[in-house]
Amino acid sequence: MGIDSYTTENANRLAAGGTHKEMWKNGMYSENSLRYQYLSTNLMTNFNKQFGDFNFNLMLGTATEYTKNTRNSRMAWNFQVPDFFSFDNALKDDRDFSPYNSRKRLVGVFGEFRVDWRNAIFLTVTGRNDWSSTLPKENRSYFYPSVSGAVVFTELMGDARPDWLTFGKVRASWARVGKDTSPYVTNTYLWPVGTYLNGMTGVGNTWTTGNPFLKPEITESTEIGLEMRFFNNRLHFDYAFYTNNSYNQIMEPRLSNYIGYILRKVNAGDVYNKGMELTIGGIPVQTKDFTWETSLNLYGNRGTVKNLLDGMNILYVTDVQVGSARAASFNDGNFMAISGSELDRDPNGNLILDGNNMPTGGKNDKLEIGNREPRVAGGWNNTLTWKGFSFNMLWEFRFGGHVYNGTYYSMVANGTAKMTEGRDQLTISGVHKIGENEVTNPDGTTTKVPIYGDVENFTFKAGQLYDYNGKQTPGEWIINNYYQDYYLRESANFMKKVNALRLRTISLSYSLPQSLLAKSKFIKGCTFSAVANNLLLFTNYDGDPEVAAAGAGSIGSSSVGIDYCGVPSTASFALSSCNDWLDVNNDPNTPTSADASLNARCVYMQHYSIASYMIPSSNTAYYCGQLATYTGGQQTAAMNWNLGGSNRANNAQQWFLVPVGGNLPDLYNQAMEQGAYHYALAT
Amino acid sequence: MKAFGFMNMTDLFGEAPFDEAFGAATNPKYNTGKEVFMGCINLIDEAIELFGRTQDPSVTPLSAGDMWNGGNTDKWIKLCYFMKARWLNHLSKKAAGSYKDGKYDAAEILACLDKAMKSNADNTIVYHEDNNSSTWDHEGWDEPVDYSTLYSCIGMNNNRLFVSKYFYDNLTNFDGKGIEDPRADKFIPWCRSVKSESTPAEVKWSPNGLWRRSLGVDLSTNIISNGGPYPSTYAIKMYDKNGNATDKEADAVSFDKIGWICDTKNEERKGDTIYVQGQSGSTGYGSGKDMLMRRRSYKGAALDESALSGVFWTRPTSPTVVGSYAECCFIKAEVLFRQGNKGEAFNAYKEGIRAHINFVNDVCKMWVGGDASLASIPSFAPMAQADIDNFLNNAIGTAGDLTLAKIMTQKQFVVFLTTEQWNDMRRMDYDPAIYMGWHKPFMYENTASYWTYCPQGKYPRRWNQASYEKDYNSANLQAIGELVPGAYDIPAGKDGLWYLSDQICTLNVWWDSTQE
Helix, strand or coil: CCCEEEEEEEEEEECCCCCCCCCCCCEEEEEEEEEEEEEEEEEEEEEEEECCEEEEEEEEEEEEEEEEEEEEEEEEEEECCCCCCCCCHHHHHHHHEEEEEEEEEEEEEEEEEEECCCEEEEEEEEEEEEEECCCHHHHCEEEEEEEEEECCHHHHHHHHCCCCEEEEEEEEEEEEEEECCCCCCCCCCEEECCCCCCHHHCCCCCCCEECCCCCCEEEEEEEEEEEEEEEEECCEEEEEEEEEEEECCECCCCHHHHHHHHCCCEECEEEEEEEEEEEEEEEECCCCCEEEEEEEEEEEEEEEEECCCCCCCCEEEECCCCCCEEEEECCCCCCCEEEEECCCEEEEEEEEEEHHHHHHHCCCCEEEEEEEECCEEEEEEEEEHHHHHHHEEEEEEEEEEEEEEEEHHHHHHHHCCHHHHHCEEEEEECCCCCEEEEECCCCEEEEEEECCCCEEEEEEEECCCECCCCCEEEEEHHHHHHHHHHHHHHHHEEEEEEEEEEEEEEEEEEEECCCCCCCCCCCCEEEEEEEEEEEEEECCCCCHHHHHHHCCCCCCCCCCCCCCCCCCCCCCCCCCHHHHHCCCCCCCCCCCCHHHHHHHHHHHHHHHHHHHHHHHHHHHHHHHCCEEEEEECCHHHHHCCCCCCCHHHHHHHHHHHCCCHHHHHHHHHHHHHHHHHHHHHHH | HHHHHHHHHHHHHHHHHCCCCCCCCCCCCCCCHHHHHHHHHHHHHHHHHHCCCCCCCCCCCHHHHHHCCCCCHHHHHHHHHHHHHHHHHHHCCCCCCCCHHECCCCHHHHHHHHCCCHHHHHCCCCCCCCCCCCCEECCCCCCCCCHHHHHHHCCCCCCCEEHHHHHHHEEEEEEECCCCCCHHHCCCCEEEECCCCCCCCCCEEECCCCEEECCECCCCCCCCCCCCCCCCCEEEEEEECCCCECCCCHHHCCCEEEEEHHHHHHHCHHHHHHCCCCCCCCCCCCCCCCEEECCEEEEEECCHEEEEEECCCCCCCCCEEEEEHHHHHHHHHHHHCCCCCCHHHHHHHHHHHHHHCCCHHHHHHHHHHCCCCHHCCCCCCCCHHHHHHHHHHHHCCCCCCCCCCHHHHEEEEHHCHHHHHHHHHCCCCCCCCCCCCCCHHHHHHHHHHHHHHHCCEEEEEEECHHHHHHCCHHHHHHHHHHHHHCCCCCCCHHHHHHHHHCCCCHHCCCCHHHCC
């Protein structure tokens, strides 16, 4: 039985003007307490029996897990005495308290059966069944088995084994693992209650809908491997080929707002990983006082994604975005890809220019522009030991795999990058579309193929005026605008296939000899070490590719992915499930959709109904020539009929489809059930 | 609410997932514009039937949860008939026939109007508050839920609302009759100002001489492309303790008021002070002392001389009109005019203008009732009955000279700043003969790059789809293209996707076409 518990306290202060958020414009202070409790029980029994050359082992066990998170957040803003961060220094209305609780329970039974023959042939079969509180009742039980076997052929060879071959083993395994999800995702919950016009109370569903049909994730993996050692362990290698495929991925993708919500947990998408790993090592030098151990490790993985949702060609594993590039998985394509935009080019690769002699395209940012997965990566470790001294050096390397340089992107956008220094002059080379050819296809239809003129160079100089969108425009503005807009649209400008060699760690340690320690009765060993990390880096990347990967706001080959590695498992049979104990998947602090009253939901929906009508109304009126505007990109575009300009399409849809639409079926069904026909406004 | 919302979706985007919306489908399939339209008509019929039922007293009364009509089912039924009439009238390009077949059904429209609002008292209007509510929206704007959406989108921003000359002229000199519409003072922004020698003669001043009304921006000139209308700032000149001019407020001990200037190097724009921006003040959210917006303060004290009035629609407490008697009258006038019944059409047209003027006046009275100091500001001051009568009797024409142009041009004031305004404009194919004094924007006429998206001779007809649909429901969106006439006549977009066409916004939605 185990208990793990800890409490985290943190405080956060935002100075006045430190955020664009209106309500925190005069500063904000918050404190959070998080208490984590984890209780587990494990009960195992072991049977061991020998029959002749066979050795049998049977292990049976049960496990329970109980995880509880409690979080209390206190927040205050709009401080009465400026810049004094205290709860008492804010009015009652400017304070907020929010509790959060989550409970998750899991019961598992498992078993493992092992048999070996003369320590040479091994077979292991395991099975496990879990019941998780986080899944819908019908799907909360899931079974997962595994089989693995190994043959130590050097044992079978007996005397025929040559002296140089110390050890040899082939192994193969197959395993399936099931995985549950986070608590409380099978229900739809309500926002906190609010006060609307005339003091009316309103409440509505949150923008995440629960999914009462979720199934557990399943991961299947196979591996075959060969391990050999030679010359009395002076040389060894280990090779493995594996596949690791995950099905029914539980993910929470953004979906069409027409579902009435923004997010929904769904089972969708399969991830296929295959790869190889090879380790070669040995002890080139071994004397009485001195040893040199070396080991080289190489690995490569290829991840692909299939069966994403209909119409969903890309899965964004994170919302982080720099410019137009995002970490993305492409359906029937790479799991670790990057999506981004490209400028339009003719078949010869020349830029296609518009009437201003500026590049075109780059508006579609859904193109696959790179893969973050390195072709090969690995490490080389060396340990030199001399008497009590031990010197260790670990090199790491990677070849291939793209990194998107988000830092460089911001530097160009803000004009701090080196390459944007040449602001006096800009030359753009490209072609113009000069006509169209009509080509007849084999099936008799015709296709229009654009004809492009010769490649021309256009130079813009500071201090001169150019015709730009019909306006006489200074060259410096055009040059500036090029770097702030057009250059950024070509994601490839910020992509790099990265090769890197890094001296990851050097350490030197010294262990006091036993002879010295023997005098003390209680010290068993004593070692002094000095360790240095990341001392050297050789790379073709402009910066540290690892920093770019994990640093703030950058998208690189971050490991942010879909969590496809299941819970490690042992083995199985059955136990009557403890249904009541597992029925804890209702958030005790948040009412679910079923708890909302007709009237409060109606008020909430009415608020968003008119807002969703008036948001586009505030825009469409500018098409009609009655209003002029100086600022406001959307309004300006509408006023001028520049229909390539943005509009409030996203707001217009979302404000209706989510807060109104997501509540419509609930209001309608509830009203009809109760005979509250006048809530017919749900139609 | 479902029908109201979906009709707005089809007005903006044409096609929408309707049958599979809000259900179990992860990727809801699209319906055609006609299916969405007819679906909304069916929903409104269902609503009328349900509102007509008697509800058992034991169940939750509508009044407990209705902030639009206070639970008054009679008003709801009128609103439903109004909606139905408004929507069926959108089919004016279709052949005559039964609305059940998606045709233009004049008789049904008139029958609906018979059961719709009969006076302003029947209007569905949401009156907003400005209390800096502690409840914020849940859609990511984090704004209080009490003030009006138009304040949020337009009114609270500086420089986002100037009136055009087309608008100004129709308000001050409709049909060339030389009689000012009494609503003109309410719809055109004002600022505190002092008359100078260079003030153009046509500028209107308040009776007490403290307030100056904006002129209209002529969108047929290059003013927009030439950096205008340049927003005015209220300038002061500050002096330090030695009597020297200073820019730092902290060092200043005294100041002179200079007045409104256009702080720009562009000589042509320096005279743009004649255009007043329609930014609104706020007592709750903006913690102002009244409904005026003061652009300049000195040592924490807002200067009254820098006040802007804002305009009728975009204040925090500007009401949101869901359905109005005035619009009913204009729908009726249009239908009757098409039927050749000029006499009845004129009565409806005149009644519509009267009803709208009275509605505007009621709101003005409410504001002035709440703060009497606003009474001397023409932007808030209630209109005089004599002015109203003079306008109605002498400025709007007679049954004999009634035209569709007058009906539609006047209707624009009634449906101003709603999508309905654009719906009408599309139905009338942006005809300058209908919209009196209107013309295409100068920038559109003169900027070739805009023609990529809206070729000359084409007009804004729909919105580009929301990115959420393009990203997360693309296969279904692409599939419906087969059923959208014209979707493949415009140049295809990237990868042959119709909805990514550069010219997608020029593609008519179903009701805006002659398609069956």
